[in-house]
Amino acid sequence: MTRTALTLCGSIRTGSQNEILRRYVSLKLREAGVSVEDISLGDYAMPVFNEELEADHTPEAAGLLAQKFAAADIVVVISPEYNAGATPLLVNTIAWLSRQKHGQFRHAVFGIGAVSSGKYGGINGILHARDTLSKLGALLAPTLLGVGPAAQAFDADGVPTEPAVRGKVEQMVKELTHFSRGGL
Ligand SMILES: Cc1cc2nc3c(=O)[nH]c(=O)nc-3n(C[C@H](O)[C@H](O)[C@H](O)COP(=O)(O)O)c2cc1C
Numbered sequence: 001m002t003r004t005a006l007t008l009c010g011s012i013r014t015g016s017q018n019e020i021l022r023r024y025v026s027l028k029l030r031e032a033g034v035s036v037e038d039i040s041l042g043d044y045a046m047p048v049f050n051e052e053l054e055a056d057h058t059p060e061a062a063g064l065l066a067q068k069f070a071a072a073d074i075v076v077v078i079s080p081e082y083n084a085g086a087t088p089l090l091v092n093t094i095a096w097l098s099r100q101k102h103g104q105f106r107h108a109v110f111g112i113g114a115v116s117s118g119k120y121g122g123i124n125g126i127l128h129a130r131d132t133l134s135k136l137g138a139l140l141a142p143t144l145l146g147v148g149p150a151a152q153a154f155d156a157d158g159v160p161t162e163p164a165v166r167g168k169v170e171q172m173v174k175e176l177t178h179f180s181r182g183g184l
Contacts, residue, residue: 010079066100081125113145121146
């Protein structure tokens with residue numbers, strides 16, 4: 001059965017390095033036979049989460065995105081690390097999604113990656129996101145896809161320059177396709 005994937009990026013900055021990695025992972029998933037939907041969080045605008053907004057002002061985007069998470073076999077999140085954590089955009093998105101009731105974190109297997117300007121490859125941001133998602137019930141692919149420094153990380157076609165990084169992406173794609181639960 002064909003697996004489905006949703007890919008998104010925790011940076012909506014023009015020229016985002018994480019977006020380049022997201023595109024590469026997406027391409028590798030397609031090559032593995034996965035049906036992939038790429039989305040931009042810029043198209044799912046949500047105000048800064050405040051519990052008071054929930055009753056009357058939950059953004060429609062939160063429900064729509066939660067349903068997409070619930071329907072996908074694989075969710076790939078590639079996000080920069082800000083101050084050793086996840087970006088405000090990603091934290092805010094997860095906060096809104098965590099209040100939805102579509103089983104949004106309990107169906108897909110999640111792959112988490114980061115590109116950072118520093119040599120540690122956003123590993124702290126990855127661990128932060130993994131910690132939160134696993135608390136919400138997500139099944140996480142084991143590969144820690146940290147890439148850095150960003151300045152030398154990709155060639156002009158958006159392919160990772162280091163064989164080790166390409167190998168990590170390949171490993172993550174294997175895990176994502178192997179562990180995804182399909183129609184279960
Ligand atoms: C507010 C802020 C905090 C940051 N904190 C970190 C950090 O803790 N560790 C790190 O490696 N890079 C940090 N960076 C640098 C990012 O890795 C770098 O800007 C990266 O290119 C952002 O990803 P993008 O190109 O996908 O937007 C920070 C950048 C910003 C704007």
